[in-house]
Amino acid sequence: MDREPHGRLDALMRDPYPHYARARQTEGLTHVAELDAWLVARDADVREVLRRTEDFSSANALRPDVLPSPAAFAVLGGGFGGRPVVVTSDGERHQRLRAPLVRALSPARVAAAVPYAAERAAALVDGFAKDSGVELMSAYAKRLPGYVIGRIVGLDPADVPAVVHGGHRAEELLFRPLEEAEQVAAAEDVVAMQHILDRCARDRYAHPREDLCTEIVASVAGPGQTELTLDQRHEAVAHLQNLLIAGHLTTTALIGTAVLHLLRHRPQWELLCAEPDRIPAAVEEALRHDGALQGFRRVTTRPVTLAGTELPAGATLFVAFGAANRDGGRHPRPDEFDITRTPVRHLAFGFGAHACPGAQLAREQLRITLEELTRRLPGLGLADDRPVTMRPTLIHRSPQELHLTW
Ligand code: HEM
Numbered sequence: 001m002d003r004e005p006h007g008r009l010d011a012l013m014r015d016p017y018p019h020y021a022r023a024r025q026t027e028g029l030t031h032v033a034e035l036d037a038w039l040v041a042r043d044a045d046v047r048e049v050l051r052r053t054e055d056f057s058s059a060n061a062l063r064p065d066v067l068p069s070p071a072a073f074a075v076l077g078g079g080f081g082g083r084p085v086v087v088t089s090d091g092e093r094h095q096r097l098r099a100p101l102v103r104a105l106s107p108a109r110v111a112a113a114v115p116y117a118a119e120r121a122a123a124l125v126d127g128f129a130k131d132s133g134v135e136l137m138s139a140y141a142k143r144l145p146g147y148v149i150g151r152i153v154g155l156d157p158a159d160v161p162a163v164v165h166g167g168h169r170a171e172e173l174l175f176r177p178l179e180e181a182e183q184v185a186a187a188e189d190v191v192a193m194q195h196i197l198d199r200c201a202r203d204r205y206a207h208p209r210e211d212l213c214t215e216i217v218a219s220v221a222g223p224g225q226t227e228l229t230l231d232q233r234h235e236a237v238a239h240l241q242n243l244l245i246a247g248h249l250t251t252t253a254l255i256g257t258a259v260l261h262l263l264r265h266r267p268q269w270e271l272l273c274a275e276p277d278r279i280p281a282a283v284e285e286a287l288r289h290d291g292a293l294q295g296f297r298r299v300t301t302r303p304v305t306l307a308g309t310e311l312p313a314g315a316t317l318f319v320a321f322g323a324a325n326r327d328g329g330r331h332p333r334p335d336e337f338d339i340t341r342t343p344v345r346h347l348a349f350g351f352g353a354h355a356c357p358g359a360q361l362a363r364e365q366l367r368i369t370l371e372e373l374t375r376r377l378p379g380l381g382l383a384d385d386r387p388v389t390m391r392p393t394l395i396h397r398s399p400q401e402l403h404l405t406w
Contacts, residue, residue, distance in 0.1 A: 020323035041323035064174035079191035080237035154211030166193025253398035258286035291348035294322035
């Protein structure tokens with residue numbers, strides 16, 4: 001496998017901000033070879049693309065960076081899915097796929113999940129608070145969001161670790177250049193996750209409950225059936241897999257990046273410990289300053305002009321929420337991390353038709369995390385001997401590892 005193009009893409013993904021700054025300052029749109037796309041970087045231009053859904057389709061929003069090998073594809077053939085999902089759909093189909101998610105992630109349902117999230121967060125911190133240090137990503141950030149989204153979906157808690165693992169493996173398979181044997185192993189883990197989701201879908205069709213899996217199954221099934229058809233099972237699993245990955249990998253990333261920036265700006269961490277009422281503002285600043293989902297793609301449905309640049313039908317754009325959030329025209333001193341700034345609405349959760357339906361759930365989890373950590377471990381700091389490296393990704397931006405001491 002040719003790793004050279006991936007080397008350049010990795011460098012951009014670990015630090016996309018200089019590319020964003022250049023694109024914001026350049027007239028019109030900038031084509032970025034590493035992204036194989038026109039970079040949309042100014043706040044007003046990002047909003048315009050998100051508003052003009054008929055001109056800018058989401059069909060390529062999740063375009064993988066890597067095509068799995070034939071052997072990995074053969075393994076995936078034994079799984080479920082491969083149907084359009086909410087984030088890559090447009091128009092009426094998009095609305096149909098989105099409706100059950102909006103219902104199941106309503107403010108009331110999210111509020112009902114908060115006590116469980118708080119209890120899991122406290123139990124995870126109990127697991128390391130008596131020590132003098134921790135690697136936060138593996139001990140906490142990769143675990144809390146899985147429990148929480150698992151609860152909302154209605155998974156058996158015993159299945160959560162395999163489902164979370166399957167989500168990480170799906171990301172690796174589609175976005176990292178893996179050796180053949182690793183691709184096959186990753187595909188096997190993805191298929192194992194899909195079989196768990198299929199089991200959950202069939203069970204919830206037979207025994208409905210008040211959870212997201214039941215909502216999704218009800219939305220794919222027709223009236224008067226006794227069981228789901230094979231096609232409906234594929235559709236339900238594709239939907240569930242997309243939702244689970246959207247729900248836990250992003251939140252894991254946000255927790256890691258938020259704690260990293262707070263500890264790199266020690267006076268702000270100390271301010272937060274002294275004045276925990278500032279936690280909601282810190283959550284918003286973490287999202288604005290270095291969000292987990294830096295951008296998604298769009299494709300033009302016809303010839304269009306954007307920011308003065310003429311684009312043909314079929315042109316690919318990278319719509320950079322992370323770049324818009326550093327636009328000085330909207331956010332003064334945009335590169336500074338400052339939890340005391342007056343909040344201005346940011347685009348970390350997107351905007352318009354595809355705006356994130358899980359935003360409140362993600363915010364609550366970071367709020368709970370910061371409440372736990374500031375209250376119980378105010379002496380928290382970055383381990384001096386473990387420099388932090390960012391993961392090479394634009395969809396789950398986070399530290400690779402986050403070693404902390406106290
Ligand atoms: C830090 C956490 C999160 C961030 C930064 C984030 C960000 C985003 C963004 C920017 C979009 C818009 C994508 C686009 O316009 O193409 C989006 C969509 C979406 N998010 Fe989130 N998200 C997060 C957490 C969650 C959670 C917890 C869930 C589910 C429980 C979730 C489910 C979804 C889904 C299903 C969509 C697609 C919606 C649609 O296409 O209509 N996200 N997210």
